[in-house]
Amino acid sequence: MKIHRIHIYLALVLLSFGFIVSYSVQFTKQTTSGTLPYSDDQWEKKQELQEKLIEEQAQIQELENQLQSIKHKVSEFEEKMGERQAEGKELLSELEEVRMWVGLVPVTGSGVMVILNDSKEVPDLGNVNDFIVHEENIRQVVNELFASGAEAISINGQRLTTISSIRCVGPTVLVNEVKVVPPFEISAIGNPDTLSTALSMPQGVLQNLKDFTNIEIKLEKKDKLNLPAYTGDTQKLVVKEDL
Template sequence: MNGKYAILAFVFLVLGFLISFSYQLTKERKPNNTIAEEQWNKEYETRSLLIKQEESNAKLQKELKQKQEKVREFEKELKDQKQVYFNLVEDVEKYRMFVGEVGVSGSGIEITLEDSSYIPDGENVNNYIVHESHISKVVNELFISGANAVAINGQRLLNDSYFYCNGPVITIDGNQYPAPFVITAIGDPTVLIPALNIAGGVTDQLAFDNVVVTVEKKDEVKMEPVLQDKNASS
């Protein structure tokens, strides 16, 4: 009997030891589980914040793209308006140039019209001198060919200028100038000269009418603005 009690006591001792050890182990592991849970919560919170931030960034990027699109539209509008204003300013400058409000300079040509030096006996002198129609042909051809400004004997022609011949002189806006008649034009010489010299063109027509025509290229032609009032001067 004593042996049985001894064995039973030993069993209970071992069992108590195991229970005590299990409890102690569980007690020691519990804080680790708590730490792990807190760490997981922090990671979850961080991930949630990161997701929210990414969503916010995506939203901001979308808004930025929309703003950039509006900016591009505004820039295009401004560019178009700038081009319109530039064209208007350019047109105004052209009109000011045509009416003589501004001085102009540039490459161009010089055309000299002279009476014929030889008049056969018995011929009508009027058939061998420069007339208003001859000057008009040259001036019209120059403007049609793109001349920016034209002057006759230094008198600049304006949009409402008038001229006519009276014997050996020409009257331009009330001012008289003697022959020879020198017509200067500002424009591209490579365009103006061929336009005058085309077969059957102005130069050939004037030569047929016994007018001596000389065409010369000029690197620079200057024309001052017309400041005086023509009506007042007349």
């Protein structure tokens, strides 16, 4: 087939048209994807954005560091508070124990009860003093109970403390300056077996009372005893080994 000049012109036109279309498509893609060459203003804005981003990232990192520091301080504070609370509980426990020992709070527990009573029969020729309970008899039992580990003691509802006294005024026995009459119920909280054994041992307190007096003596172990708090003047409470 013979190639005419018109064919050449047409081919050149089509080639040019194809190049234009191809360039237009490529230009459109660049415009859509933002890959057009930046102008000076656009470049400066991009630089500013990048600098702000870097600055904000640095601020975020600083805030994270501060947060970690605060968390660490909070953790240390909570640990110290826990230690102080434990110390506070320990101090309260010790305080309650001291209050119990000095008789300022009522207490409940197992223990023993010793009942001392005047004899119901007094011979005509006998010495009446051998048939009644004296303050010395009560004091001997109380001191033995304390020495054997009694935690708290009361006599006819009168709680004994470090300033308590047991004394006779004429025919009357005074405990904490309160008149008490027989039978004298001496209640002691502690290990029932230990307290009972200490009182009942040969040549012990109760044995001597039985040998040298005619008073009535009764010893009982108790699963539960309720001792009241001391109700007298507490201003003079001091440590005292015995009564």
